[in-house]
Amino acid sequence: MTSTIQSEQHQLASDELKLPTPKQLRDTLPLSTELSSQIQQQRQHISKLLNNQDNRLMVIVGPCSIDDETAALDYGKRLARLARDMDDALFIVMRAYVEKPRTTHGWKGLAYDSLRDGRGNMALGLHRSRQVLLQLSALGLPLATEALHPLVMNYLSDLISWAAIGARTSESQPHRELVSDLPCPVGIKNSTDGRISSAINAMHASSRSHHTLGIDDNGQISIINTLGNPDTHLILRGGQGLTNYDADSIQHALSQLSANDCREKVLIDCSHDNSLKQYDRQVGIAQHVVDQYLAGNTGILGLMLESYIEAGKQCDTDMPVYGQSITDACLGWDETELLLTTLYQKVRKQHV
Numbered sequence: 001m002t003s004t005i006q007s008e009q010h011q012l013a014s015d016e017l018k019l020p021t022p023k024q025l026r027d028t029l030p031l032s033t034e035l036s037s038q039i040q041q042q043r044q045h046i047s048k049l050l051n052n053q054d055n056r057l058m059v060i061v062g063p064c065s066i067d068d069e070t071a072a073l074d075y076g077k078r079l080a081r082l083a084r085d086m087d088d089a090l091f092i093v094m095r096a097y098v099e100k101p102r103t104t105h106g107w108k109g110l111a112y113d114s115l116r117d118g119r120g121n122m123a124l125g126l127h128r129s130r131q132v133l134l135q136l137s138a139l140g141l142p143l144a145t146e147a148l149h150p151l152v153m154n155y156l157s158d159l160i161s162w163a164a165i166g167a168r169t170s171e172s173q174p175h176r177e178l179v180s181d182l183p184c185p186v187g188i189k190n191s192t193d194g195r196i197s198s199a200i201n202a203m204h205a206s207s208r209s210h211h212t213l214g215i216d217d218n219g220q221i222s223i224i225n226t227l228g229n230p231d232t233h234l235i236l237r238g239g240q241g242l243t244n245y246d247a248d249s250i251q252h253a254l255s256q257l258s259a260n261d262c263r264e265k266v267l268i269d270c271s272h273d274n275s276l277k278q279y280d281r282q283v284g285i286a287q288h289v290v291d292q293y294l295a296g297n298t299g300i301l302g303l304m305l306e307s308y309i310e311a312g313k314q315c316d317t318d319m320p321v322y323g324q325s326i327t328d329a330c331l332g333w334d335e336t337e338l339l340l341t342t343l344y345q346k347v348r349k350q351h352v
């Protein structure tokens with residue numbers, strides 16, 4: 001009886017279940033021509049990094065998830081300043097994740113549950129996601145996100161410069177088809193058990209064109225003809241409690257990529273299993289990876305850091321801490337700024 005009452009309280013009213021079409025949401029929250037060309041250029045910069053036409057180090061940094069637009073914009077403003085100042089050596093991209101894959105269950109991100117009331121008001125969630133991504137883009141930052149539900153990308157992909165396929169979905173055919181259709185470079189993670197073969201297979205599958213099922217801009221279920229994505233690469237994030245950011249693991253990954261005719265580039269995720277989920281370990285890992293890059297490992301594209309305003313994570317959402325992660329623990333802003341400054345100074349020396 002109690003569970004019936006609870007589930008009724010968690011239901012949306014039937015008129016709240018309908019979503020706008022991708023075109024309707026884009027018309028409500030349009031991307032200006034100016035921002036659209038900024039995003040095009042940012043995608044091209046990343047493509048150049050992947051193709052050795054630009055030797056800056058890519059750093060994808062930002063919260064594990066966007067849960068609060070005010071804090072995300074506050075973070076974005078701080079990062080945009082660093083990104084401008086460090087532009088000659090680092091290509092900084094902000095993590096702007098509005099969808100979270102869960103191992104079992106938990107909050108699935110702004111797109112699904114922006115009010116965090118468990119009702120899943122996705123019309124509001126998609127609106128708020130698009131709005132915050134537009135506001136972050138207007139700061140001049142290239143944005144990174146995880147492409148999780150293929151249909152969510154219909155609403156947001158025009159705002160994204162780089163996407164990730166997560167460790168839990170790299171083996172999924174719909175996700176490979178999605179990558180084949182995405183208009184930006186995409187990093188594919190090794191699986192949660194540490195295997196890189198699923199990501200390598202995904203790179204092959206998504207480089208090809210596909211006929212698949214999806215919706216068009218007007219929400220009509222349609223056959224989608226994808227073009228194939230030429231700009232994928234591998235992300236090493238560790239797995240099953242084992243790390244893969246050391247020189248031997250990176251060399252092994254690069255030789256597997258070469259043996260499978262894939263682009264020999266890796267991005268190192270300093271968080272997740274590589275940090276053994278201890279957020280402060282990211283500092284030492286980033287330094288270790290940058291030392292390998294400076295020693296001449298041209299297979300290293302860059303690194304990813306989970307960082308927010310306050311260090312750590314919070315569980316008690318009745319007493320929210322401003323700018324602290326509600327998903328994975330993150331570095332705080334002060335340590336992020338110090339780390340990026342240290343990395344910048346090291347990399348810049350080599351660039352001058």
Ligand SMILES: O=C[C@H](O)[C@H](O)COP(=O)(O)O
Binds near residue numbers: 064102106272327328
């Ligand atoms: O990056 C975030 C998490 O690692 C990922 O969403 C899985 O989280 P979970 O294992 O807490 O569900």
Ligand SMILES: C=C(OP(=O)(O)O)C(=O)O
Binds near residue numbers: 146165166
């Ligand atoms: C969920 C994430 O990573 P992974 O897929 O590596 O667990 C993430 O980067 O937010």
